[in-house]
Amino acid sequence: MNGSGTAPAARTPAPRAAYRRLSVEERRTQLIAAALTLFAHRAPEEVSLDDVAAAARVSRPLVYRYFPGGKPQLYEAALRSAADDLQLCFAEPRTGPLSERLAAVLDRYLGFVDEHDAGFSALLQGGSVAETSRTGAIVDGVRRAAAGHILTHLAVGSPGPRLRMMVRTWIAAVEAASLIWLDEDKLPPAAEVRDWLVDHFVALLVATAGSDGQAAAVARAALDLEAADGTVGRLARRVAEVVTDSGHLLELPAAEGDVPGAE
Amino acid sequence: MNGSGTAPAARTPAPRAAYRRLSVEERRTQLIAAALTLFAHRAPEEVSLDDVAAAARVSRPLVYRYFPGGKPQLYEAALRSAADDLQLCFAEPRTGPLSERLAAVLDRYLGFVDEHDAGFSALLQGGSVAETSRTGAIVDGVRRAAAGHILTHLAVGSPGPRLRMMVRTWIAAVEAASLIWLDEDKLPPAAEVRDWLVDHFVALLVATAGSDGQAAAVARAALDLEAADGTVGRLARRVAEVVTDSGHLLELPAAEGDVPGAE
Numbered sequence: 372m373n374g375s376g377t378a379p380a381a382r383t384p385a386p387r388a389a390y391r392r393l394s395v396e397e398r399r400t401q402l403i404a405a406a407l408t409l410f411a412h413r414a415p416e417e418v419s420l421d422d423v424a425a426a427a428r429v430s431r432p433l434v435y436r437y438f439p440g441g442k443p444q445l446y447e448a449a450l451r452s453a454a455d456d457l458q459l460c461f462a463e464p465r466t467g468p469l470s471e472r473l474a475a476v477l478d479r480y481l482g483f484v485d486e487h488d489a490g491f492s493a494l495l496q497g498g499s500v501a502e503t504s505r506t507g508a509i510v511d512g513v514r515r516a517a518a519g520h521i522l523t524h525l526a527v528g529s530p531g532p533r534l535r536m537m538v539r540t541w542i543a544a545v546e547a548a549s550l551i552w553l554d555e556d557k558l559p560p561a562a563e564v565r566d567w568l569v570d571h572f573v574a575l576l577v578a579t580a581g582s583d584g585q586a587a588a589v590a591r592a593a594l595d596l597e598a599a600d601g602t603v604g605r606l607a608r609r610v611a612e613v614v615t616d617s618g619h620l621l622e623l624p625a626a627e628g629d630v631p632g633a634e
Numbered sequence: 635m636n637g638s639g640t641a642p643a644a645r646t647p648a649p650r651a652a653y654r655r656l657s658v659e660e661r662r663t664q665l666i667a668a669a670l671t672l673f674a675h676r677a678p679e680e681v682s683l684d685d686v687a688a689a690a691r692v693s694r695p696l697v698y699r700y701f702p703g704g705k706p707q708l709y710e711a712a713l714r715s716a717a718d719d720l721q722l723c724f725a726e727p728r729t730g731p732l733s734e735r736l737a738a739v740l741d742r743y744l745g746f747v748d749e750h751d752a753g754f755s756a757l758l759q760g761g762s763v764a765e766t767s768r769t770g771a772i773v774d775g776v777r778r779a780a781a782g783h784i785l786t787h788l789a790v791g792s793p794g795p796r797l798r799m800m801v802r803t804w805i806a807a808v809e810a811a812s813l814i815w816l817d818e819d820k821l822p823p824a825a826e827v828r829d830w831l832v833d834h835f836v837a838l839l840v841a842t843a844g845s846d847g848q849a850a851a852v853a854r855a856a857l858d859l860e861a862a863d864g865t866v867g868r869l870a871r872r873v874a875e876v877v878t879d880s881g882h883l884l885e886l887p888a889a890e891g892d893v894p895g896a897e
Binding site for chain 1: 765805807821822838860
């Protein structure tokens with residue numbers, strides 16, 4: 372992505388200590404990486420350009436040469452770089468049970484949350500001094516990309532409002548769960564959070580199917596591909612046990628359909 | 635709440651135009667009400683103290699006398715007043731089916747969202763110039779209060795991490811759905827959004843019950859109180875129809891329990 376493959380000269384191995392040999396793009400990348408590491412452990416307001424310069428073992432003026440706008444510009448560049456990384460997590464082949472695809476993406480997503488830690492919290496919890504309408508737009512772009520990927524996996528040409536609302540609210544729930552997870556010292560283990568978020572999605576899809584024809588078609592197709600010994604099979608059997616005493620909900624006392632106003 | 639009932643003199647009807655007769659508390663309330671009306675229709679950065687003064691038909695210096703900190707102080711006071719109002723929406727008797735209690739609270743909540751409109755969006759979407767760590771704390775306080783109320787209705791003495799995460803992620807989903815609803819010109823109608831959010835809660839509770847004993851006990855007790863001709867009965871019958879072809883998920887091919895690693 373850096374275009375370094377085009378110039379044969381770039382292949383010459385550089386001596387380890389020769390910082391001056393870094394290309395403009397490499398230096399920029401190095402400064403952003405240093406900033407991201409710092410933002411992962413401290414609130415944005417507690418990270419100074421001096422800290423970034425020290426972490427990257429360069430001078431403060433050099434940081435300013437790359438980011439003349441100072442910390443806001445560096446923060447935005449770091450956020451954009453992290454957002455690009457995060458969006459790479461979303462790519463997943465459209466084969467196999469939906470629950471397994473979701474689980475694979477959530478594994479990568481929670482890995483990202485784990486790595487970016489304090490920076491992730493500060494950004495999404497709001498009230499950060501580093502937050503602007505531009506950083507908000509970057510975050511919204513990631514959410515839109517995530518929603519787009521999920522809708523692609525649901526294989527609906529033009530998703531209706533109910534299905535879109537379902538996907539977007541689930542993404543909000545995933546974000547909330549991630550913040551709670553960070554807040555509770557990364558407990559329960561990421562794999563449990565992942566499984567619960569997959570269960571959440573499946574439950575939400577099936578519940579939405581109860582009032583939306585498009586969601587019903589998607590749910591039927593998705594359940595068809597799930598295996599009895601997979602996540603959704605386990606969920607189905609456990610839920611069947613929980614609702615086993617709730618047979619009264621399945622039978623209307625007098626009529627066989629819904630009777631509006633019969634309450 | 636203004637303590638106006640204690641002094642008999644306060645009962646004397648005031649002439650309509652005598653603005654000077656307002657008590658300090660009444661004037662403050664009036665200015666906050668004017669601010670909230672303005673914030674409901676425009677972004678915080680587009681509302682000036684002059685606008686508030688004009689809307690309340692008072693002078694700009696008078697607004698400053700009540701809010702010497704200027705717009706940030708007025709914004710925070712308006713937010714705190716709105717937050718107090720919102721928390722009143724959460725109170726609901728602990729009787730009847732859980733779905734009906736949730737629906738009643740959601741009706742009032744969506745009424746609040748409808749009324750505060752642009753102000754609600756600006757506050758929760760972040761990146762607003764009016765946002766500070768103090769406004770963030772007010773919003774978090776509301777979320778905590780909402781979670782506390784719901785856990786009380788679930789009637790668990792000391793809710794475990796899974797149940798708490800479930801409630802907090804559902805609240806995040808409700809917020810996301812509200813923002814989408816405002817963004818889509820309040821469509822579908824509030825009653826449909828309410829019903830879907832109730833379905834979402836029930837589905838999430840039942841799915842969480844699949845992996846958490848405490849949630850299972852709560853779900854069983856809650857489903858027991860639900861009626862066949864109520865929201866949850868309707869949901870159950872519709873979902874039963876959707877999953878009717880997914881019987882393969884309920885039967886493990888070889889063993890009768892879960893066989894880890896059998897995939």
